[in-house]
Amino acid sequence: MRSQSTNKLIKNIIIYILLILLAFLMLVPFVWMVTASLKMNKDIFVIPYQWLNPEPRWLNYIDIWTKIPLAKYALNTVKLTIIVTILQILTSSFAAYAFAKLQFKGRNILFLAYIATIAVPWQVYMVPQFIFMRNLGLADTHLAIIILQAFSAFGVFLMRQFYEGIPDSLCEAARIDGMSEYKIYAQIMLPLSKPALSTLTIFTFVNTWNDFLGPLIYLTTDSKKTLQIGIKMFISQYSAEYGLIMAASVLSLIPVLIVFIALQKYFVAGITTGAVKG
Amino acid sequence: MNTISQKRRKRKQALIAYSFIAPNFLGFAVFTLGPIILAFIMAFTEWDGNNPMQFIGFSNFTSIFSDDRFMSALKNTIVYSIFTVPFTLAVALGLAILLNQKIRGRTFFRTVTFFPYVASLVAVAAVWNMLFTPSEEGLINQLLINVFHTEPLKWAASPNTVMLTIVLFSIWKNMGYYMVIYLAGLQGISEDLYEAAALDGAGSFEQFRYVTLPQLKPTTFFVVIMLTISCFKIYDIVYMLAGGSNGVVNKSAIVLVYYIYEEAFRNWKLGQASAAALVLFAIVLIITLIQFKGEKNYAND
Structure with missing residues (x-):
């Protein structure tokens, strides 16, 4: 009996040691980021590192807005993220409704086309896609980024999975009542699919907000750039402006942090939809 | 009628x-x-995007396979995958088991472990770049000197350690994602199996060895496939950690997608870029086919 409780104690001690290590590993970079963002450049790489700064330099958070057009970058990113997310949700849920609840010729073939392209990484066709968009006059436009992100096969797939779980009898009953398919979609399916919509929203939001390679290829004019590309350019040009770089980084993380904390459970649900067999 | x-x-x-x-x-x-x-189509042509396309058969493939940079890119991508996949998997499984225990603050720990996955790469890579500063003043070099009493490393600044830096960073950034998948897998294991094992006198380790691991086999398979595919698509991490101020990645860290990007958008050799893209596609396709086959096996079990 006694050895069992000692065992348990040892187990608990090990667990808590591991947890403390984990917390360090995950949090130290972010704490360092925030503390460094409040320092002068010359105070950042000193030994030992000053974790508590008696005179935080808030000026970094003011200077960064004038050093680079951060507000413009942020505005561009917000604009793109909102438009892409809305388009993605509308078109995906719309198409998914037909794939899940309507009978028509070519349904399986069309759906197969979607599934097959999930297996083709974007990096494989990013070059011809760019050339194609350039020929349409879409290089260096926000419209290109919107098109790039708004019609993903993933969204259709995710929404269809969810709609399949809603009983067909619900739609049948509505049809007998004389509701049109559009009404059934808008008044029955859409309200029922809030969890899946939330999952898709947060995925699209985070992907668009953090997208790097797309804007890097397409956006060349400075005033059109997104936060990610803008900050990267700033880092390349002023690699020794440590304090400002960290301030910009902190600012760019805040929206993601807020959305993530608010919608975290839908995120986890989205990951496990694809992962767990069933 | x-x-x-x-x-x-x-x-x-x-x-x-x-x-x-x-x-x-x-x-x-x-x-x-x-x-x-x-x-x-483009992979079999010579094209700069402006002049007419010229069909040249397999020449693009022969020329990339004799291109030093392409071979380095292929090699680096494979090396990166070989190190990143098993370590991310092991850490993710360990974390899932740890954070599946009934402990205080479990949700908090899960959140902080997962957050780097959604955090903007540019921001977190900027921090790690500074933490991995090659001089002695870097936080990680300080840790090496004062705690582990070893020589400081040059990290991303040296061709010997640049891949190590990239691997370590990507494990840190992505392990939370795979942990979530493993957590779902763990929660799918029936409590009865553990009780039966305990009745048979199995200790914690035996339970892990004979219940947890076999039951997680489908999850592990899925994680290996997803991780490998995502490793072959790596680009932005390399660009952020190893790209110089002009964004050029040198031979010690170049990866497949960077090669495609460079051939297309810096050299405007669209045919060669597409040939390299098809090599990437072939690799990903093989992995996906393995997945289909594997999933069928698990379905038959």
């Missing part, structure tokens, strides 16, 4: 269905399917 009206109704139904699919499908067909087909 009857059949005609039935036919008409069917046609009307189909039209309604197409109207639902059209907005997404048009965008998808024009901007995704089209370029995918174009990628296959």
Whole structure:
């Protein structure tokens, strides 16, 4: 009996040691980021590192807005993220409704086309896609980024999975009542699919907000750039402006942090939809 | 009469269905399917994007396979995958088991472990770049000197350690994602199995060895496939950690997608870029086929 409780104690001690290590590993970079963002450049790489700064330099958070057009970058990113997310949700849920609840010729073939392209990484066709968009006059436009992100096969797939779980009898009953398919979609399916919509929203939001390679290829004019590309350019040009770089980084993380904390459970649900067999 | 009206109704139904699919499908067909087909054509042509395309057969493939940078890119991507996949997997499984225990603050720990996955790469890579500063003042070098009493490393600044830096960073950034998948897998294991094992006298380790691991086999398989595919698509991490101020990645860290990017958008050799893209596609396709086969096996179990 006694050895069992000692065992348990040892187990608990090990667990808590591991947890403390984990917390360090995950949090130290972010704490360092925030503390460094409040320092002068010359105070950042000193030994030992000053974790508590008696005179935080808030000026970094003011200077960064004038050093680079951060507000413009942020505005561009917000604009793109909102438009892409809305388009993605509308078109995906719309198409998914037909794939899940309507009978028509070519349904399986069309759906197969979607599934097959999930297996083709974007990096494989990013070059011809760019050339194609350039020929349409879409290089260096926000419209290109919107098109790039708004019609993903993933969204259709995710929404269809969810709609399949809603009983067909619900739609049948509505049809007998004389509701049109559009009404059934808008008044029955859409309200029922809030969890899946939330999952898709947060995925699209985070992907668009953090997208790097797309804007890097397409956006060349400075005033059109997104936060990610803008900050990267700033880092390349002023690699020794440590304090400002960290301030910009902190600012760019805040929206993601807020959305993530608010919608975290839908995120986890989205990951496990694809992962767990069933 | 009857059949005609039935036919008409069917046609009307189909039209309604197409109207639902059209907005997404048009965008998808024009901007995704089209370029995918174009990628296959371009790989066999010489093209700079302006002058007419010239069909040149397999020359692009022979020239990339004799290109030093392409071979380095292929090698580095494979090396990166070989190190990243098993370590990320092991850490993710360990974390899932740890954070599946009934402990205080479990949600908090899960959140902080997962957050780097959603955090903007540019921001977190900027921090790690500074933490991995090659001089002695860097936080990680300080840790090496003062705690582990070893020589400081040059990290991303040296060709010997640049891949190590990239691997460590990507494990840190992505392990939370795979942990979530493993957590779902763990929660799917029936409590009865553990009770039965405990009745048979199995200790914690035996339970892990004979219950947890075998039950997680499908999850592990899925994680290996997903991780490997994502490793072959790596680009942005390398660009952020190893790209110089002009964004050029040198031979010690170049990866496949960077090679495609460079050939296309810096050198405007679209044919060669597409040939390299098809090599990437072939690798990913093989992994996906292994997945299909594996999933069938698990379904038969």
